[in-house]
Amino acid sequence: MQMLGTFIKPMHPEGTKFVAIFATATLGLFLLSPVVGWIGVGLTIWCYYFFRDPKRITPTRPGLIVSPADGIVSLIEPAAPPAELGMAETPLTRVSVFMSVFNCHVNRTPIAGEITSVAYRPGKFFNASLDKASADNERNSLCIRMPNGQELAVVQIAGLVARRIVCFVTPDAQMQTGERFGLIRFGSRLDVYLPPGVSPLVSIGQTMIAGETVLAEMPVEDDGPRTEL
Known part of the structure; x- marks a missing residue:
């Protein structure tokens, strides 16, 4: 069995x-x-x-940002998050995960927090591995506010074959790291815009597993001076 x-x-x-x-x-x-x-x-x-939806074992250490999708890291570059989310226009580190038609297409939340915005925008259907797909293709964008007040954006992007983005969540939803939030049918891409000061722990060409592979880690907050014993 x-x-x-x-x-x-x-x-x-x-x-x-x-x-x-x-x-x-x-x-x-x-x-x-x-x-x-x-x-x-x-x-x-x-x-x-x-359409398989296997169980995933999500790491539990606070501050870990996990991959939202199965696939290959295709791009790592600075870019402003989608304007429709209403976030600051300052460029953030964008990590793109390209999903082929053979990958699992269920998308998972990169980190725990509140969904403050969900914005769908129709568009074209260029090959999702191309850089211009982030700007021109059909997409659905989510802004996640973490308990510390920082924000992270994750964007579902339709690809050359995909014609339907599905999102299961709405604004004000409280999500846990690795929780399912949507899927894209038949080939596509996920972009993650990391918070300021957060660097990716992955490289272009690396294979990602949604909900499991650590994509980045939030810096540990200083709890104040410590007294040596």
Whole structure:
């Protein structure tokens, strides 16, 4: 059973109707040709696999910022957060995680805090690995205010194939690190805008696991002078 669980993962409810569509189409393909029908079986399995929603073990140390998505770090650069969030226009360190159509597409909160803003903006569908995708593509942006008052932005960006961004949260929601907040269908990207003074602990090309891989760490606050004993 443990080995079976390695290959068979739970599927997010968002995928149910898509798998049903693929499966129905596959039955029709078998009526045309068994060979084509088996291609449909493969595509149906892929669709199920795309919407997989495996459990993740999130590190619990306070101040850790985790990856919001599975995929590869494609960009690390300074950039201003999306204007629609109403944050300061000062450039922050932006870390982009590119998700291929083979990655798990369930998105998770990078750090605990309150969702102060959720802003959707329609746009184009350039390849999500390109830098201009952050500015031009369809996107959904979230601002998270941490207990210490600092803010972090995380942005869902549609890609060349993706046409639907799904967000499960609304403003005022209290989120925990690694908690599911949305998904993007069929290939896309997540941008994280780190708070001022926070540097990434990852490199371009590094493989990320949503809710598990540590992306950055908030500086430890000084609790005041300590008396040596």
